Amino acid sequence: MNPYLLFVLIVLVLGWLIELLIEGLEHRHRQDEPPVAMRDYMDADKFRISQAYQDEHRRLGLIRHTVITAVTIGFIVAGGFELFDRLAHRVGNTGEYVTGIIFVALWVIFMFVVAEPFRLYTTFRIESRYEFNRTTLKTYLLDLVKGAAISAIVGLPIFVAIVWFFETTGAGAWIWCWLFVVLVQILLMAIVPTLIMPLFNKFTPLAPGELRTAIETYTAAQQFMISDIYTMDGSKRSSKSNAFFVGIGKSRRIVLYDTLITQQTVPELLAIVAHEMGHCKQRHILKGLALAIVSTGLTFWVMSLFIRNADLFDAFGMTYVSTYASLVFVGFLYTPMAFFIGIAGNCLSRRWEFQADAYAAATTSTASMATALKKLYCENYANLTPHPIKVFLEYSHPPVLDRVAALEDGG
Numbered sequence: 005m006n007p008y009l010l011f012v013l014i015v016l017v018l019g020w021l022i023e024l025l026i027e028g029l030e031h032r033h034r035q036d037e038p039p040v041a042m043r044d045y046m047d048a049d050k051f052r053i054s055q056a057y058q059d060e061h062r063r064l065g066l067i068r069h070t071v072i073t074a075v076t077i078g079f080i081v082a083g084g085f086e087l088f089d090r091l092a093h094r095v096g097n098t099g100e101y102v103t104g105i106i107f108v109a110l111w112v113i114f115m116f117v118v119a120e121p122f123r124l125y126t127t128f129r130i131e132s133r134y135e136f137n138r139t140t141l142k143t144y145l146l147d148l149v150k151g152a153a154i155s156a157i158v159g160l161p162i163f164v165a166i167v168w169f170f171e172t173t174g175a176g177a178w179i180w181c182w183l184f185v186v187l188v189q190i191l192l193m194a195i196v197p198t199l200i201m202p203l204f205n206k207f208t209p210l211a212p213g214e215l216r217t218a219i220e221t222y223t224a225a226q227q228f229m230i231s232d233i234y235t236m237d238g239s240k241r242s243s244k245s246n247a248f249f250v251g252i253g254k255s256r257r258i259v260l261y262d263t264l265i266t267q268q269t270v271p272e273l274l275a276i277v278a279h280e281m282g283h284c285k286q287r288h289i290l291k292g293l294a295l296a297i298v299s300t301g302l303t304f305w306v307m308s309l310f311i312r313n314a315d316l317f318d319a320f321g322m323t324y325v326s327t328y329a330s331l332v333f334v335g336f337l338y339t340p341m342a343f344f345i346g347i348a349g350n351c352l353s354r355r356w357e358f359q360a361d362a363y364a365a366a367t368t369s370t371a372s373m374a375t376a377l378k379k380l381y382c383e384n385y386a387n388l389t390p391h392p393i394k395v396f397l398e399y400s401h402p403p404v405l406d407r408v409a410a411l412e413d414g415g
Contacts (some may be wrong), residue, residue: 008319012336013077019339020073026394027062033391034059039405045382054385057134064130068122075118083321085111089329100171101164104328108163111332131242134385139241150203162188163331170311170327178308182301189296197250197257207234207259215265218274219258226367228281233258235265244384247276249284256284267383272376275368282363288356295352299345306341307334353400358410365411374408 038051046054079085092106127144131137165184170177201207210216210233223230231254238245238261245264251257258277265273283289310316311330317323320333364373381388381404390403402410 006315006319008313008316008337009080012080012319015336015339016073016077019343020069022397023069024066026391026397027066029391030062030387030394031059033389035389039388041405041408042378042382042388045378046388050382051388053134054382054388057130057385058387060130060133061126064122064126068119071122072115072118079114080320084114085329085332086321086323088114089322089324089326093324100326100328101167104167104326105160105163107326107328108332136243136385137241138239138243143241147204154200154203158188158192163328166331167327170308170330175308177311178301178304181304181307185300185304186297189293189300193252193293194255197255201250205240206237208237209233210235210260215270215273218270219277222274222278222368223281226281226285228285229254230256230258233260235260235262237262239263245380247273247280249280249289264380267379268376269372271369271372272379275364275372275376276380278364278368279360279373282360282367283356285363286356286359288360291356295349302341302345303338306338307331310334310337347397350398350400351396354395354402357401358407361407361411362414365414370411370414374411377404377407377411 034055037048038046088107088110092103092110095106097103124144127137127139128141162185166181169180169184173180210219216233219233231251234257236259243263245261245267247258247260247264249256250259258280260273260277264276268276307330310333311327312325313330314325316333316337317325317329320329322329361373361377380386386404388404390399395403401407
């Protein structure tokens with residue numbers, strides 16, 4: 005058997021087995037009663053409902069992973085990529101770039117058709133059953149159309165540029181690709197808040213009142229410049245809540261979900277804003293960007309090692325060796341590295357969350373930060389007692405009990 009094909013098959017199956025193991029551990033780790041520290045915000049009945057909600061997501065996630073793994077393996081072994089490539093050449097015989105766009109589009113559409121039914125079921129059955137979903141079918145479909153259009157407008161030029169760099173700039177192509185994509189990433193950081201996000205949600209300046217005054221007074225005291233404070237109509241799609249900062253430099257904005265404002269008190273909302281500010285004050289955003297830049301460079305370097313590799317194309321049953329297909333195939337080879345990079349990134353992210361919590365507690369109130377976290381996790385039916393292995397491998401945020409304990413120890 006072709007060694008590349010054997011490697012890809014092992015990676016796919018191993019990924020599925022790891023997921024099966026993690027979710028098995030998670031299921032056996034589930035608790036029957038809510039943690040004592042959370043009982044003011046989640047009684048026994050609500051806890052059982054949240055457990056059932058998590059169980060449904062867990063089962064569907066395993067089914068989804070099983071189906072996608074089986075379909076992907078079947079597609080590769082049956083010569084699906086060769087079929088797509090022949091079709092792409094037949095339709096896009098005007099040039100390599102058009103052929104490549106069609107080839108990648110066919111693969112993306114194929115995987116979309118396989119995966120999208122699970123997202124539909126999650127949104128309109130599971131999320132609706134537990135009274136989180138507020139998305140209408142019209143909104144759902146419009147989101148799909150807008151998302152596809154934006155992906156095409158942004159993604160196609162990037163794809164064409166990467167193919168061009170690898171075909172024309174020689175051994176240093178991966179460096180040119182790296183620099184180009186980093187520039188695009190920085191550009192997107194600037195334009196996404198003002199041009200793209202408003203296509204999906206309505207952003208309204210927070211009305212004058214106690215909350216706005218409290219936030220403005222706090223940010224001024226911390227010498228933290230913001231351009232404005234907005235509420236976002238998160239309730240248009242879900243009753244779940246969140247808050248975040250967008251923009252860079254003087255264009256930074258605070259965004260609060262409308263659902264969050266109805267669930268939390270002013271001191272708790274201020275603590276949440278302080279937490280998000282803590283990420284900026286401690287340069288977590290810049291550090292994250294730096295790590296993303298390094299990771300992007302590593303990705304393109306690995307890609308450069310396998311571009312137009314004949315044995316790799318043989319593994320996927322391809323007769324025509326091309327740069328555009330190489331980009332897809334290297335993605336399979338990069339999966340293990342992405343897995344370990346993801347674990348390292350999650351570990352760092354959890355550490356940063358503790359630091360941001362501590363900043364919020366020091367500049368507002370430990371009690372307000374703790375109660376805000378408890379409400380947020382309980383209202384969103386988050387897992388209050390996840391298995392440590394699942395946390396280590398998958399969680400970008402620490403479990404709520406760990407965060408509250410750290411706040412109390414630091415307070």
